[in-house]
Amino acid sequence: MDAQPFSAPTKGGWTTFPFLIAPMGGLTLAAGGWSSNLIVYLINEFNVKSIDAAQIANIVNGCMTLLPIIGAILADSFFGSFIVVLASSFVSLLGIGLITLTSAIDTLKPEPCENGSSLCMGPSKAQLAILYSSLALASIGVAGTRFTLATMGADQFDKPKQQGVFFNWYFCTMYIATLGSVVGIVYIQDHVSWGLGFGISFAANVIGLAVFVWGRRYYRLLKPQGSPFTRLACVLVATFRKRKVMLSTKSEDYCQEPMDGATKLGGTTPTNSFKFLNHAALVTQGDTTSDGSIKKPWNLCTIQEVEDLKALIRISPIWTTGILLHTPIAMQMGLIVLQALSMNRHLGPHFQISAGTMMIFVMISTAGALAIIDRFIIPLFQKLTDTPPTILKRIGVGHALTVISMAISALVEAKRLSVARAHNLHGSSVVPMSAFWMVPQLLVVGVGEAFMFPGQVSLYYQEFPKSLKSTAAAMVAMIIGIAFYLSTAIIDFIRKTTGWLPDGINDGRMDNVYWVLTVLGLINFGYFLVCSWLYKYQNIEKDEHTASSEDPC
Structure with a gap:
């Protein structure tokens, strides 16, 4: 079922554009400021060996890019994009703030030494715990904002052409902001101060968060419709339970989209691709109540839910x-x-x-x-x-x-x-x-x-x-x-x-x-x-x- 807007119909559109693109730029600048030079920071400030530092950076980058799927599920299923972006921005702010402290307070990092020296002392367990906690918080914050913010921006527009324009601006902003962090903030970290460089990232996060919240009254917010993955799982379960039932060629034998709580019969039949999944939408005795609503959700699914799963398989x-x-x-x-x-x-x-x-x-x-x-x-x-x-x-x-x-x-x-x-x-x-x-x-x-x-x-x-x-x-x-x-x-x-x-x-x-x-x-x-x-x-x-x-x- 399509998500329906619960905000005023006049909301959304290009009015929201600056309130979404500016936070994207600020949050990306912040993320690039602490992550782009992470390998050098680990080697020079925490005395980590070069290949180990590269491995830690890979894990951090993996978290930043793998965890967005969780943020997307939370946005689609439970909280909506606005709440997920807002909460993630706060988490990112905490993480970057903690990273800034590790660079500014000497007791939070090991004694400095010449790179490659056998006398270098590695970080203590407490220092590593603080470092890894800061990296985890900052990574989670990036994961919850980057692609959820992109989808929220696309949701402000009705036409695919407008959505395409927004995506172009989105990626341009992302690359330009990343470019700014790689050139400007990394240079400051290497030649002026690590603390100042991370501090600029912190400030960029604050500005991005403030602009995002400021635009709240203009956004078109889509109401979460519950976990779509649960419905997709229902298709698999219902297919298995009805695997021995003969499929029908009549459209009235299949469950269409529910209308006002009742199951609509008649209309279309499921497609023939991955035909065995059509069992999930086949109406059998006991699947519906007297008023036509679905009685056992894990026994009967709509044609649309079946087709959704087929789309993912394809x-x-x-x-x-x-x-x-x-x-x-x-x-x-x-x-x-x-x-x-x-x-x-x-x-x-x-x-x-x-x-x-x-x-x-x-x-x-x-x-x-x-x-x-x-x-x-x-x-x-x-x-x-x-x-x-x-x-x-x-x-x-x-x-x-x-x-x-x-x-x-x-x-x-x-x-x-x-x-x-x-x-x-x-x-x-x-x-x-x-x-x-x-x-x-x-x-x-x-x-x-x-x-x-x-x-x-x-x-x-x-x-x-x-x-x-x-x-x-x-x-x-x-x-x-x-x-x-x-x-x-x-x-x-x-x-x-x-x-x-x-x-x-x-x-x-x-x-x-x-x-x-x-x-x-x-x-x-x-x-x-x-x-x-x-x-x-x-x-x-x-x-x-x-x-x-x-x-x-």
Whole structure:
């Protein structure tokens, strides 16, 4: 059943836009400010070994991207998007505040020492407990706001074209804010003060939260309709219980949408795909009461509920391809920082960029590619072929570019290792090779994200059942979260079975890691091509691919 607005009908629309985009910018700036430079913070301030720091960062990133599915379920099923975003923003504020304290109070971190020294003392259990608590709170806060806020914004508009414009602004704002944190806040952390850098993140969170609350009177709020997952589970249970009952070809034998508490009979029949699930909507003796309402919910479901489950089953193979698509990117995010720490990062004789700032090239590339894709590539494709590129074609281009980026990464790392060996450098010693050799691979992966990330969100928002719209947006985050955890497991496996990733990367073979990721990406790309070829769109909108003059990117 569609969620119905309980606010005034005049609410929503473009009036709400600044009150949703500004919080998105503030909260993203805050999140990027504490997470973008986390590996360097752990190594330099908490004396954590380099690979261990990368693993902790992967787990944190996994939490930030996997937990949004929980926030989406809470928003769809129980509290609504506004309450979930509000509560999560407060939790994020607590976490960032605690992180700021760990940087400002000496007793909350171990004694400083020279990086790599055998005399370095690691953090105590109490210090780790405070650090991990702060990271957990901040991660939960990000998870509950990022994609729930996106869905809440889309809920303010009725037309898919307007929703598409909002999503474009949303992603542009996200990348620009992340760019600001990676450039500005990370620089302050590395060259001025960790406490000041985290403090700016705290202030950005406060401002974002204040603007979000200020716009409360303008929002169109959708009333939660209860957990859709319970209804989907009912379909499976009812199907199993009626598995031996003969299916009917008559529409009146199936349960339609309930009308005013009564079961409506007559109308349509379920589709023939995954036909065995149609048993759940088949009305048998004892399923309904005398007034026509459903007597046993776990024995009888509506046709719509059956079709909702079918929609999820149809799209699940494509969803799984996203996991191995994002896993190489997740691994690259951590490994790039370690490589940059062991390379020359100077711009001129006096200025040195931060290792965590290397990801700026991904942000620049993605933001620029979004503009080029929407303004030039899609119109040109449509002019040449008379049809706009489908969402799956855009995602497929993202797959291919990600594989290319991993291959370039392997070649660059092989070059870095050859330079290190030519100068007889070991451990994590700085190699006389510019870190800007890594820019091409970052630019390529950024363009790939511009093709596949908005495409994935649009695909799931379009193809998921209406009762799962918030969940649909969070499914992309869930993919990325699983990818971060999978990347952590892969790195652990490689460390235990090979010598490719020692603490001193000059003594390892990180190039082999990238070649493995290239091969995995190629296999996954082939799997995606098969899945996309077999998939049939369920909810194509006439103006889905229409370019809008309002599109900012």
